[in-house]
Amino acid sequence: MKIAILTTDRGHPVVPRLREWQAEMARSGHAVALHFDKGELAGGDLLFLVSCSQVIGEQERSRFARSVVLHASDLPHGRGWSPHVWAIAGGASRITVCALQAADPVDSGPIWLKREFSLEGHELLPEINAKLFACELELMSEMVRNPPAQAEPQRGEPGPALPRRTPQDSRLDPERPLAAVRFGDVPPPRRLRSVQPPTNELTRRGLMKRTLAIIAGTALLALIPLASHAQDPAAQKGMQIFVEQKCNVCHSIAGKGKKTGPLDDVGSRLTSAQIREWIVDPVTMAAKREPKSTRKPPMKKKPLPAGDVDALVALLSALKK
Ligand code: HEC
Numbered sequence: 001m002k003i004a005i006l007t008t009d010r011g012h013p014v015v016p017r018l019r020e021w022q023a024e025m026a027r028s029g030h031a032v033a034l035h036f037d038k039g040e041l042a043g044g045d046l047l048f049l050v051s052c053s054q055v056i057g058e059q060e061r062s063r064f065a066r067s068v069v070l071h072a073s074d075l076p077h078g079r080g081w082s083p084h085v086w087a088i089a090g091g092a093s094r095i096t097v098c099a100l101q102a103a104d105p106v107d108s109g110p111i112w113l114k115r116e117f118s119l120e121g122h123e124l125l126p127e128i129n130a131k132l133f134a135c136e137l138e139l140m141s142e143m144v145r146n147p148p149a150q151a152e153p154q155r156g157e158p159g160p161a162l163p164r165r166t167p168q169d170s171r172l173d174p175e176r177p178l179a180a181v182r183f184g185d186v187p188p189p190r191r192l193r194s195v196q197p198p199t200n201e202l203t204r205r206g207l208m209k210r211t212l213a214i215i216a217g218t219a220l221l222a223l224i225p226l227a228s229h230a231q232d233p234a235a236q237k238g239m240q241i242f243v244e245q246k247c248n249v250c251h252s253i254a255g256k257g258k259k260t261g262p263l264d265d266v267g268s269r270l271t272s273a274q275i276r277e278w279i280v281d282p283v284t285m286a287a288k289r290e291p292k293s294t295r296k297p298p299m300k301k302k303p304l305p306a307g308d309v310d311a312l313v314a315l316l317s318a319l320k321k
Pocket residue numbers: 242245246247248249250251261263266269270275278279286292293294295296297298299300312316
């Protein structure tokens with residue numbers, strides 16, 4: 001078989017693994033070419049796009065019988081940039097990797113194969129990469145040796161596309177005890193009482209809105225019976241976002257807000273992962289729920305920055321009865 005791999009960063013840690021795979025395939029009689037720019041793609045039976053930041057159009061795809069993208073999320077969830085990094089930073093311990101047909105728009109094509117890998121929570125980046133790359137190479141080998149007859153269309157609503165990560169997204173709080181630090185996450189630190197100073201990126205109007213929300217949030221917080229978690233900066237930020245995002249139009253905490261949607265014991269009824277799912281993809285959660293949610297108006301999907309979702313999860317998972 002004539003196989004091409006396109007990966008757009010020569011220095012990417014997957015490149016040495018791709019070279020090993022290339023040699024292994026050569027031993028079974030396949031010709032594998034590794035490219036770093038789509039301009040180099042001549043054509044063949046199979047094209048793999050691995051850690052590829054170039055968009056491949058119909059013109060390049062038409063030169064191959066199959067053009068396959070490796071994408072580390074359970075599509076249609078997690079379209080966009082660095083899906084596994086966003087997921088791991090958000091506390092995920094199982095990551096799905098899809099081999100899907102390259103299509104327009106990006107990440108929308110039908111899925112050939114899926115594989116999963118799991119994490120124990122202590123892995124460092126090279127260890128996460130090793131698991132991810134092993135999964136990707138396994139999918140590639142399967143596509144060469146034993147491809148399914150056809151790809152399955154993606155089912156369900158795609159969530160909001162994930163943005164490209166910036167250094168800001170990986171910022172850690174140096175004041176937090178090491179035991180409480182999880183990469184990119186905001187776990188509620190129980191001993192720290194300091195409220196983070198507002199960052200200077202905020203515009204004056206934004207600052208004003210935020211200040212008002214903090215005041216409103218603090219007033220709401222005062223009503224929450226469990227004073228211990230209410231003092232947590234993460235829960236406090238969560239309350240501020242709860243108010244800013246007008247969650248209280250449909251939900252109440254401690255009797256404040258819309259009383260028909262109380263969330264006071266949501267932390268005992270749902271896991272943090274389920275609460276996160278509700279915030280990130282309420283449409284799917286409402287459909288999945290047994291019995292199906294019929295409350296009106298239904299909760300709509302609203303893309304929120306990862307940090308805001310984390311803070312809401314910290315707040316809501318602490319609400320227990
Ligand atoms: C337009 C109304 C509306 C808004 C605004 C809204 N929700 Fe919801 N939410 C709902 C409905 C409806 C349900 C389904 C609950 C049911 O069937 O009783 C729900 C369910 C939930 C659940 C699961 C609750 C459970 O008991 O299973 C959580 C958690 C949640 N919402 C959090 C939020 C957060 C956080 C916000 C703000 C970012 C928010 N919601 C904004 C209407 C809304």
